[in-house]
Amino acid sequence: MKTELPDILPKIKGPIALAFSYQAEDVAALQLLLQHSPASLELEIFTLDTLKLFPETYTYHETVERFFSVSIKTYYPLPAELRQLEEKLGEWGMRGSLEDRRYCCHVRKVAPLKQALAGKSAWVTGLRAVQSLTRRNLPVLEYDPEHQLLKLNPLVSWSDEDLADYLEKQGLPLHPLYAQGFKSIGCAPCTRAVKEGEDIRSGRWWWENPEHKECGLHLKKHR
Numbered sequence: 001m002k003t004e005l006p007d008i009l010p011k012i013k014g015p016i017a018l019a020f021s022y023q024a025e026d027v028a029a030l031q032l033l034l035q036h037s038p039a040s041l042e043l044e045i046f047t048l049d050t051l052k053l054f055p056e057t058y059t060y061h062e063t064v065e066r067f068f069s070v071s072i073k074t075y076y077p078l079p080a081e082l083r084q085l086e087e088k089l090g091e092w093g094m095r096g097s098l099e100d101r102r103y104c105c106h107v108r109k110v111a112p113l114k115q116a117l118a119g120k121s122a123w124v125t126g127l128r129a130v131q132s133l134t135r136r137n138l139p140v141l142e143y144d145p146e147h148q149l150l151k152l153n154p155l156v157s158w159s160d161e162d163l164a165d166y167l168e169k170q171g172l173p174l175h176p177l178y179a180q181g182f183k184s185i186g187c188a189p190c191t192r193a194v195k196e197g198e199d200i201r202s203g204r205w206w207w208e209n210p211e212h213k214e215c216g217l218h219l220k221k222h223r
């Protein structure tokens, strides 16, 4: 599969982070990075534990670490912000309104992401343009003004077939929920299995309009 990583990676000075959110795309991006990184590259693989993940996700986390012989660093919501959030929304309040859902995503994902990216020169994502309306115009390499570093989207032009083909040829392990009809992996209250033929992201925040379906990690501005 074509990738621009061999050209781009040697030009980046300083530490790079891979945001690993347990998607099939992330495992492909991790494999690409490990294959194409120069020996001198300082790479941190990190994940954001929202404390709302599926139990299977923790099992899969261990599977990935073992498979690649890597350690995935986990970032958590800040305790004071989390306490305030839980007092306001309780267990399920994130479904009450778009504003409440974004508040939950902000505390559990967006704020920890800022911590994860602090001091990094670039971050790598598994975003693909065909995933949703909100990702149609993504470039391979862009400047992320929100976090003030480069953002690399090496899978951006990959089709569903490209991804499936790459995963199979490389023999990469997938999150177990894919076998149960999930097409995207997220938090338990906000993610469900989808029917054959439905949009990849339709199981995420299924009660919202498609143009709102981002958690804030990949938006230049939020709330």
Ligand code: SF4
Binding pocket: 050, 052, 094, 101, 102, 104, 105, 106, 108, 109, 186, 187, 188, 189, 190, 215
């Ligand atoms: S996806 Fe749902 S549970 Fe997870 S942080 Fe966002 S609103 Fe909260």
